[in-house]
Amino acid sequence: MTGTHHAGTSPATDYEVVIGLEVHAQVVTESKMFCGCSSRYSGAPPNTLVCPVCLGMPGSLPVMNRTAVEATIITALALNCEIPEFSKFDRKNYNYPDLMKGYQISQFDLPFSQAGWLEFDDPANPGQMRRAGITRVHLEEDTATLKHVRDSSGETYSLMDVNRAGVPLMEIVGDPDLRTADEAGSYLRAVRQILRYLGVSTANMDEGAFRCDANVSLRPWGQAEYGAKVEVKNMNSFRSVVRAIEFEIVRQRDLLDAGGRIVQETRGWVDDRAITVTQRSKEAAHDYRYFPEPDLPPIITPEAEVERLRSLLPELPDAKRQRFADAYRMTSDIADTLTQTRALAEYFEQTVNLSGNARAAANWITRDVLRILGATGAEIDQILLTPAHLADLIKLLDTGTISGRTAPEVLEEAVSTGSMPREIVQQRGLGQVSDTDALTTAVADAIASNPKAVADYRAGKATAMGFLVGAVMKATRGKGNPGLVNELLKQQLDG
């Protein structure tokens, strides 16, 4: 895909910006890609999750982690890729201390998948989608981590932790179909959302479970061939991805405008200085000398296996968003919000199932539940307020047992204690007063003690009614059924 048909919004008026992203995502598995060591290295003491295989000891051999392969193929299917029947692992040869074997087991010319696509929100046209090609999704292994240290005496040295070496790493290579930094950000969010929907990766960038390199080039509008490509690395947040691309576009445009020439190279993003700097020129680029990994037999994925994996695909964000909008008659904004994560969408649907009130469920979740999550930093499945709690609250409201005024108090209580709203209402006597006799007295008292409001009402001032209702509610400590109070007030005033 060349993307020349897209009306890009390049900040450089004379150039078309061409961006392709390479995303690395650690695959969630129990064990590493090629050995039995745990891949849950977060928080583990250095070099404790290691064995001869992931240490690259002499004579050790890799054995494939089938779960990681399946996760990769499932991801590729979610990204609309073709799954070839025959694929294989290759060795990518280069030397660096964090690479235990002197080569990385990766996939070169016959990866698990190819030729897919992904739709993402068009940042230039809210509500519209853009589509970018997915070149391939393949599987490889992560490296060890190096820490460069300077001790108190000023001596510098490097420390190596091999725990991460061999953790399965999925690479999602995108076609050069993106045209702005914001598109890159939107694309990246869509990729992350799908990975999380599938549960194949935590896709947390700050933990290093999700990494992005950007290939950025400029070419004069209408030119068919691409300009020299610059690969930008070292971005450790979504924001820095967008900023690095923005910087790179400007840098390249300025250089071209000044009559300069872009050299193909790898540049690193320096976050605190907000610039990219040269890391490696094309001349110094690695020749990875790929060749088929002789220690692993090729992988045959028959059509039936592809279909089995396809059947495991959950409903994906786009489909879910569309269904929510249609089935629950909600705006696309609300649908979008409710489908941000699979867990939130499930929370919503469970609440709807238990309460029978989709509109109320959507309102409570988008307004209150998300506020609570934002304030506590908790995940939806970590809070005490379950769909059952929320549905209970909605039913209390729908049956008139409590008023809309009391509901927030009940909600807060449920959130902090995990008690069911029904029990909270009972224990704290928050039940709404719908008893006409009890309210009649309160209404009469309100009329008697607020002659000015009564006069205003009779003079036709609409606000006066609100004041009187408020007085009754105050007298009943908020438990009066607002509809009934209104009705009784009208009866007595108009009667």
Added chain:
Amino acid sequence: MHGTLSPLSSRKGDGARGGAFCPAIAAHGMLGEFGLMGAPGQPAGHTRHMHVTREHLVGISGDLTALTAPEARDLLVRRQISATELAHAVLGQIERTESQVRSFITVTADEALAQARAADVALGGSDPGATPPLTGIPVALKDLFCTTGVQTTAGSRILEGFIPPYDATVVARLRAAGAVFVGKANMDEFAMGSSTENSGYHPTHNPWDVSRVPGGSSGGSAAAVSAGQAILSLGTDTGGSIRQPASLCSVTGLKPTYGRVSRYGVVAFASSLDQVGPFSIGVEGSAMVLQAIAGADPMDATTAPFAVPDYRSTIRDGVKGLRIGVPAEYFTAGMEPDVERLVREAIQTLTSLGATVHPVSLPYSEHGLATYYIIAPAEASSNLSRYNGIKYGLAALDEVDMTRAMDATRQRGFGNEPKRRIMLGTYALSSGYYDAYYRKAQQVRTLIKADFDNAFASVDVIAAPVSPTVAFKMGARIDDPLAMYLSDVCTIPVNVAGLPGISVPCGFDHQGLPVGLQLIGKAFDEATLFRAAFAYEEATSFHRQRPPLAEQAGSEGSVNQAAMGAGKAGGPQRAPHA
């Protein structure tokens, strides 16, 4: 009942027959110390008529180092000898011959004696016949099999001091089979070579003529068995590294089918070609070892899931009706006349036993060497990348910069041959050259394999020479890599095709230097190779001939041992020069 015995008269050095009974008696006396004699129901003399006895086997010289593995098993199970006694015998033989042969990088005498004592405990139980099949049998391991707690160098200085925390699968399986490990055998560095002169430690000498090479790369393993320094040994064969030294040292050596034996824990040279196999005196010993080590391994994804047949159950089935293919292409111009003559005589012997001979054609084998010298260095250039001093072995600690330290380690640690092959392989895989070299080599590989498939449609085994020449003088080819590479011209196509091949002694040239017959089998049909090779050795006696050096040292040893008593004859922890 096993134990049909080859006539002892065929051995060299039978002149010692006259006074030979004494050491045997003395040895019996020693056995008493281990409490293995006179066990109830097992009086020493009782089985004399039913079984081969100690006197038959070793009585002539009293030399236990001349035993084949099945003979040793028989004597151990019937408590005619003890494992400790056998361990002392081979360790003594190492002590006496190692300064001339230099088969070992590390001799593990203490471990061997500890394992032997454990074997004796097992053999002293109520049912010694139920002990694992290699219980108490001394085995030498090529120094590229990872051994827990014992230095493993792959013949390279870059791995000096590397002590693996794990056993190779084959080592673990031999351990489970009761084997006694006597040491780590010398080899060409990273198995790259055909003479064992490329060892980063010292060259190994051919026991038949110590001015000549033992072949390689498993030269230490072959020489050790030939010299009686071990009853069995384990090597690897990537392009002929078991069969060629077996041929040059006159022992049996088997390269199994690729995927038959696990490569886990075997320091890799060329991953798509490397295969582990045994050396033995006599075919049956190799069958016993393969039985113990073969079969799928969850740690090696390239092992085949096929069941392992009982090799010894068919080994005596003979060759009547066996169709033997003879490829004209393997009798090449550069072949020594004696080698060709002896190999053709061997084929004739097989036909006299009932086999039939059929010409076959393997035209693409001509390109085997060229193919191999692309694929093997390519894989090696990648396999050897891990040796950078960061994690184990040699480290250039004087270099401060991380990258420079890695480079310096490799510069100092690798010898010339690994460096040569790393460069060859790196070049062959380089961008722009891959298609012309590596890809083309893989295509030719397919054609070489197709030739064999074609031939095996009409024959059961293929007979060929192993090495075009007998053992050459040390130093003769060391400065001429191409001449060295040509040593493997008849063995390499077998690796390229992934097939099994065996080398069996088939005579001696006019100088008295050994020649081997190569039998090549269908994939996973080692059983037929054993059967044919066994029939051949039963009809001949070449395998029973020992190098004079071993014979002499063995008889000295048996006298010494008899005089000293077995308990005091411990070998050195390390060979004096290791």
